[in-house]
Amino acid sequence: MEGVWRYVNGVANGDIVAGELVKMSVQRFVSDTQRTDIRLDTSVVNRCFRFIGLFKHFKGKHSGEPFVLADWERFIVANIVGWYVVETGRRRYTSSYIEVARKQGKTALASALCLYFLFADGEAGAEVILSANSKEQASIAYDFCRTFATQLDPKKKSIRDHRSIIYFDATKSHLKVIASDDSTQDGFNASFGLVDEYHSAPDTSIRDVIVSSMGMRENPHLCTITTAGFNKHSVCYKLRNTCVEVLHGVKTDDNTFIVIYALDADDDWQDEAVWAKSNPNLGETVTKEYLRTQVTSAINTPSNAVGVLTKNLNMWCDSESVWINSADINKATKRVVLSRFTTDNSMCYIGVDLASVSDLTAVAFVHYHEGRLYATFKYYLPETCLHGKENSALYTEWARLGLLTLTAGNVTDYDYITNDLVEASRSTTIVSIMYDPYNATQWAIDATEIGLPLEEYPQNIGNFNRPTRELERLILSNRITIDDNEITRFCFANVVMKEDYNGNQKPAKTNGKNKIDGVIALIEAIGGILRNPPMLDHDFSA
Numbered sequence: 001m002e003g004v005w006r007y008v009n010g011v012a013n014g015d016i017v018a019g020e021l022v023k024m025s026v027q028r029f030v031s032d033t034q035r036t037d038i039r040l041d042t043s044v045v046n047r048c049f050r051f052i053g054l055f056k057h058f059k060g061k062h063s064g065e066p067f068v069l070a071d072w073e074r075f076i077v078a079n080i081v082g083w084y085v086v087e088t089g090r091r092r093y094t095s096s097y098i099e100v101a102r103k104q105g106k107t108a109l110a111s112a113l114c115l116y117f118l119f120a121d122g123e124a125g126a127e128v129i130l131s132a133n134s135k136e137q138a139s140i141a142y143d144f145c146r147t148f149a150t151q152l153d154p155k156k157k158s159i160r161d162h163r164s165i166i167y168f169d170a171t172k173s174h175l176k177v178i179a180s181d182d183s184t185q186d187g188f189n190a191s192f193g194l195v196d197e198y199h200s201a202p203d204t205s206i207r208d209v210i211v212s213s214m215g216m217r218e219n220p221h222l223c224t225i226t227t228a229g230f231n232k233h234s235v236c237y238k239l240r241n242t243c244v245e246v247l248h249g250v251k252t253d254d255n256t257f258i259v260i261y262a263l264d265a266d267d268d269w270q271d272e273a274v275w276a277k278s279n280p281n282l283g284e285t286v287t288k289e290y291l292r293t294q295v296t297s298a299i300n301t302p303s304n305a306v307g308v309l310t311k312n313l314n315m316w317c318d319s320e321s322v323w324i325n326s327a328d329i330n331k332a333t334k335r336v337v338l339s340r341f342t343t344d345n346s347m348c349y350i351g352v353d354l355a356s357v358s359d360l361t362a363v364a365f366v367h368y369h370e371g372r373l374y375a376t377f378k379y380y381l382p383e384t385c386l387h388g389k390e391n392s393a394l395y396t397e398w399a400r401l402g403l404l405t406l407t408a409g410n411v412t413d414y415d416y417i418t419n420d421l422v423e424a425s426r427s428t429t430i431v432s433i434m435y436d437p438y439n440a441t442q443w444a445i446d447a448t449e450i451g452l453p454l455e456e457y458p459q460n461i462g463n464f465n466r467p468t469r470e471l472e473r474l475i476l477s478n479r480i481t482i483d484d485n486e487i488t489r490f491c492f493a494n495v496v497m498k499e500d501y502n503g504n505q506k507p508a509k510t511n512g513k514n515k516i517d518g519v520i521a522l523i524e525a526i527g528g529i530l531r532n533p534p535m536l537d538h539d540f541s542a
Contacts, residue, residue, distance in 0.1 A: 001042045002049070004078045007071035019267075019277040021260040024247040028258075029079065038083055038092050045082040049074065051120045052112045055148045060285070072261075072280040073109055079257045080113070080221060081121075091219040096257040097243045098225040101278045101314040103286040104261075110194050110225055111144035117192035118168055118175045119152070123219070126173035129193040129210050133200045135179045138164070141196055142177040180206045188213035193222045198236040199229030199310075228262070228310045230317040233394065233490065237316060262314050269313050270295055278314035318493035323507065324475055329482070329492050332475050336374045336483040341367045343429045347534050350421065350433040351457075351524025353517045354440050355412045359385070360395075362491070362517035363417060365424065366480075366525040368534040373480040375525070377518050378420055379403060379487050384410040391515070394490070403487050414443040421452055432528040455531070457524050465504035467526040474526075491518035 010016035011026045018026075032038060055067040069077065076098060083092035100106060110130070118128045130145065132138035146161050153159035160167045166175040176188075180201060193210035195201070207222065214220035226236060243258040245251040267274040275291050276282045282291075291312055298308035309315040318326040341348070346369040355361040361380040366373055379398070383406040386396050398404045405420075407413035421433065434457035435444060448454050457463060474480040482488060494514035495507045507523065509516045 001045055001074075001078065003069070003071040003074040004045070007075045010071070017274070017276040018280075019260075019262050019264050021244065021247055021262055022277070025259045026075075028247070029075070032083070037086055039086055040078070040082045041084055042082065045078045047120065048077055048081045048116050051116050052077070055112060055115075055151055057108070058147050067108065067112060069109075070105075070281060070284065073105070076109070076257075076259060077113070079259075080223065081116070083257075091221065092255065093257045094214075094220055094255045095222045096224065097239060098223065098259055099228065099240065099314060100225075100261040100280065101286075102227050102311040103290075104279060104281040105285045106225060106227075107141060107144055107196070110196060110223070111141060111148055113223065114145055114175055114192065114194055115148055115152075117221070118166070118173055119171075121192075121219075123173070123191045123217075124171050125189075126168075126171060126191045127189050128173075128175040129188055129190045129213075130175065130177045130196070131180065131193065131206050131210065132177070132196045133180050133206075137197060138177045138179040145175060145177070178206075189216060190214050190222075191217045191220055193220075195222070195224045196226070198224050198226040198239070199231075199234065201235055204235045228314045228316045230306050230310055232316055232318055232493065240316075269309065269315060270299065275313065279312075323495045323497050324472060324492065326489075326493060328475055329489060332478065332480060332482045333484050333489070334481050336367075336376050336481060338376060338427075341369055341374070341428050343427065345369060346428055348424065348428045348430045349525045349528040349532070350424075350430060351521040351526075351528065352417065352433060352435040353459075353521040353524065354414065354417075354435065354443065355380075355517075359412070360515050360517050361412050361417065362521040363420070364518065364521035364525045366522070366529065367428065368529070373474060373529075374483070375480060375522055376483040377485055377488050377521070378405065378417075379518070380405045380407055380412060380416055382407050382410050382412055398487055401486070403485060414446075418443070418447050418450070418452070421447065422450065425452065431532050431534070434524040434528045436524075455528065457527050459506075459520065459524075461498065461500050461504045461506040463527065464506040464523055467523045467530055468505050468507060470530060471523055471526050485518075488518045491516045495519055 007016065008026050008029060011018045011023060033040060049069060052067055052069060057063050057065050057067055080093055080096050084090065085092050114128050114130050118126055130141050132141055142164055145166060149159050149161065149166050158168060158170045160169070164177045168174065188209065190210050190213045195207055207224065210222055224239070229236060231237065242251060243256065243260065246253045246256065247258055261278050261280055263269060263274050263277050272288060272292065275288065279286055279291065282288060294308045294312045298305040306317045309317055346367050349366045351364040353362045363378045365376045381395055381404050386392055386399065395404065399406055405416055407416050424430065430453055433452055433454045435454060436459045437444065437456045444454050494509050494516050496509070498506050498508035507516055507519050
């Protein structure tokens with residue numbers, strides 16, 4: 001147990017710089033030592049420490065030196081292998097979630113844990129599954145495991161490796177490395193599984209396969225270890241949220257060990273004093289000089305910011321690259337009460353982003369009221385998109401919350417949109433309804449015939465450049481209030497900027513399922529304001 005209590009006490013008394021989530025993990029450990037239904041088997045912990053100490057580093061400045069676990073790593077290992085349930089004699093923690101910044105020796109620690117459960121945990125016929133999100137990532141993890149295993153048995157008398165499998169003949173055990181893009185992910189009987197870099201996993205399938213294969217094992221464990229990512233709608237972030245709730249005591253899970261090395265909400269990520277919260281190996285495998293260089297790069301080149309924040313500081317971001325920071329979107333977001341807007345005191349500008357066939361349609365209503373803009377939204381979706389389509393789970397949840405208007409059939413029913421526009425015209429003065437004429441000819445004819453003020457607004461980069469920049473200015477200068485709507489926030493989080501050789505900009509999305517329809521509709525509405533300014537004393541000019 002050498003180093004474990006040194007780390008626990010150091011975090012508890014403030015000698016070790018740690019975030020609130022790590023402090024909660026440490027407090028959980030201290031409280032658990034007072035329980036009588038579980039016990040910490042220090043002999044198992046010490047055996048694991050000794051086993052890992054047999055390995056030698058083979059990369060970097062410590063190459064050739066023994067693998068001596070840092071105190072924070074000892075804390076993790078002790079929790080995973082050491083706790084047992086008194087009544088059953090089984091290991092307490094069947095899973096773990098570990099989140100830490102890059103360059104903390106994560107892959108080496110993960111590989112050492114895998115080999116402990118393969119060779120030294122006492123499981124006959126052990127089967128260890130080390131999973132990654134791609135074959136390239138899997139090969140890196142396998143190289144660590146193979147090299148460490150060869151150090152134990154250089155002549156390969158009992159330990160053999162072939163392709164992506166390491167065999168331990170003495171106990172008829174093996175370790176296999178798999179990637180989520182492998183064609184075959186079944187037929188396992190895992191005793192220990194490790195999921196590496198779960199933040200980039202597209203779904204839960206890889207974890208599900210490992211968990212479902214552990215049913216016959218006495219002391220199985222699934223370890224998920226990752227850095228932060230840039231998709232707060234991912235399966236990893238949902239798992240993280242659950243883990244945070246467990247640490248806060250909002251939810252109960254006595255079988256999952258959790259440690260999250262992260263900055264606190266009110267920390268300034270540019271402040272060197274807080275970097276150790278997400279980099280527990282600061283000064284060893286990563287230097288402050290290196291982090292200083294990375295942070296300077298993020299400050300000077302915003303396009304580099306997401307990579308630095310997620311990988312080097314372990315901060316979750318909303319998208320792969322940032323257009324408008326989520327904090328600024330949240331600051332502009334409030335509940336908008338539509339009843340305050342009437343035909344006498346406000347004007348309304350509308351943007352319509354019609355789905356081509358069977359997809360999300362967005363309508364943005366921008367109300368000009370007493371010198372300020374207020375944006376509300378309506379979203380429409382064919383009901384068949386709730387099943388078997390990309391984002392089906394999200395759509396189902398949004399429909400349950402009443403944020404989506406579901407239309408019958410498998411294609412978008414534009415009549416719903418027209419009826420809502422007519423209804424809006426009864427309570428507010430609509431100045432313009434901007435729409436892209438592509439695939440909207442018949443709808444535009446029908447809507448115009450009943451008196452709605454439609455104006456064509458093609459979605460090309462030349463048209464979108466000015467209103468895009470204007471929307472950014474409005475948000476950052478606190479001149480617009482955006483209605484509190486989860487779909488709208490999702491759309492903003494998915495925006496990346498497309499720029500042509502003239503410097504014109506237009507929002508784009510990284511892939512087909514990352515919808516940005518609400519933002520497109522809002523920019524069209526802003527385009528209507530720029531084309532038809534509301535008052536002589538406004539800040540908008542044609």
